[in-house]
Amino acid sequence: MNRTLLETWFKLTENKTTVKREIIAGLTTFAAMSYVLIVNPSILSVSGMPAAGLITVTALAACIGTLLMAAMTNYPIALAPGMGLNAFFAFTICLNREIPWEAALGIVFWNGILFVLLTVTGVRTKVANSIPDCLKIGVQCGIGLFIGFIGLKNAGLIIDNPATLVSIGDLSDPAVLLAFIGVIFTLVLVIRNVTAGILISIVVISLIGMLIPTENGFLTARPDAIVGMPEPISSTFFAMDIMYPIKHFAATWDLILALMFVNMFDTIGTLIGVSRKANLLDENKSLPKMGKAMTADAAASVAGAALGTSPVTSYVESAAGVSTGGRTGLTAVVVGLCFLLALFLTPIMKVIPLMATTPALVIVGILMMESIKELDFDDLISLATASVALIAMPLTFSISEGIALGFITYVGLKxxxxxxxxxxxxxxxxxxxFLLRYWFI
Known part of the structure; x- marks a missing residue:
């Protein structure tokens, strides 16, 4: 592909960038968010989905979503199955509500369709503006706590206790101790702004696990090969049951709404944050192609449901590429191609243990708590609303319950x-x- 064609498509000169800079930015963004290839399958498999092929599904969904964003907006923003959204899918919908994963994919499909309709009609803006900021903050921070709690639980750092509900795990267990050390190590990398810090920690912890013997071998299994063909996705491809949410509307409407809210808050926040760093906002501090960006995001979720994954959303890690000079959709195209190439490393990704993904979940959860600084602590109504939402999510093990209780608390206090x-x-x-829902349960 020659430079003239790239210039025509991506308007490189107009955006004051070059092909080389865009490629470097794309590689940087991919390195920062590639951990999703390992973490997303580990979360989705909890729902009962067949583990085989989930890495392929994750990569394809990320590639399609990112290329859609590049084609529709020419923005350097990458997409992938969202952290928090995948936890909602696996733990709230499938485990908590006991809904089959095929039906859960149907819920994701209708969430995407609803998101598209709200965006195209302009209703999305009215809905987003009508929800109080304190509730948005509480939901985002609550999801962060929930994700972190899941990570600690998966690693055995937090265990159940009949007297106190939860308790600390056995730190004398090598896997548990290594996971805890991994959290500290990952935090150090992230705090020091090491590019791909989360991915580096996953690799390092996995390698250390190969040196620690257990009764059945080692903490980390040896891969059969370094490079291999991607796994087929026949078990999840178009396995979604789109009629389930219609037939069981009374039991699923709140899940569809909750998914929409979480996706909307996450997407708008990410788009504005990354765009501000890339100087893409206009004089009114608005994103010129916000509608198209949201449509690309929603369409990617529909495609993700068809492939067999939780909602796809914009990734804040795109800011890493923007920081190195990425300004156009060419950055996103490079990210999408990297996801496809990474599929040939599937044999390595399949042996990554839970203890190695725990730090990623905990750090992502911590980063999602960042918005707590925007809460007005002098307004007790705002503080109480956000607190109820963020505390309820990990304690009820349900994102939708936190959202519902947050809405009820806010209105009741007002x-x-x-x-x-x-x-x-x-x-x-x-x-x-939401009150009626609790009344008739």
């Missing part, structure tokens, strides 16, 4: 304090519906 005029009709309606 009404009780005589500030009912400050609540939007949409928020009133949702709080009422």
């Amino acid at each position: 009404l009780g304090c005589g500030k009912y005029k400050e609540v939007s009709p949409f928020t009133y309606g949702l709080a009422f519906v």
Whole structure:
């Protein structure tokens, strides 16, 4: 592909960038977010989905979503199955609600369709603006706590206790101790702004695991090969049951709404944050192609459901590539191609143990807590609303319950304090519906 064609497609000169800079940016972004190839399958497999092929599904969904973003917006933003959204899929929908994973994919499909419709009609903006900021913050931070809790639980750092519900695990266990050390090691890398710090920690912990013997071998199994062909996805491809949410609407409507809210908050926050770093915002501090970017995000979720994964969303790790000069969709194209090439390393990714993915989940959870600084701590109503949402998610092991309780708390406090005029009709309606749901359960 010659430079003239790339210039025509991506407007490199207009965006004050070069082919070399865009390629470096794409490689940097991929390195920063490639951990999703390992972590997403480990989370989704908990739902009962067949583990074989989930790495391929993750890579294909990331590639399609990222290329859609490049084609529709020419922005240097990459997409992949979202952290938090995959936890919602596996733990809340499949485990907590006991919904089959095929039906859960159907819920993801309708979530994507609804997201597209709201974006195309412009209703998305009204919905987003009608939800109080304190609830948005509480939801994002709650998901962060939930993801971190899942990571600690998977590693055995947190275990169940009949007297106190939870307790600390056995740190004399080599796998548990290594996971804990891995969390500290990963934090050091992230704090020191090491590119691909999370991926590096996964690799290092896995390699150390190969040196620690167990009764049945080693903590980390040896791969059969370094390079191999991608696994087929026949077991999940178009396995979604799109009729389940329709037939069981009373049992799934809140899950579809919760997915939409989480995806919407995550996407808008990521798009604005990354775009600000890339100087893509206009004079009004708005993203010129926000509608197209949201449509690409929603369409990617529909495609992801067809492939067999949880909702696909924009990744904040795109900021890593932007920091190295990425300014156009060429950066995103490079990321998409890297995901395809990474599939040939599937034999290595298949042997990554849970203890190595634990630090990734904990660090992602910590990073999602960053928005807590935007909460108005002087407003007790805002503080209480956010607190209820963020505490409820890990304690109920359900993101949707945290959202529901957050809405009800906010409306109840506003009404009780005589500030009912400050609540939007949409928020009133949702709080009422959530109350009815609890009443009739």
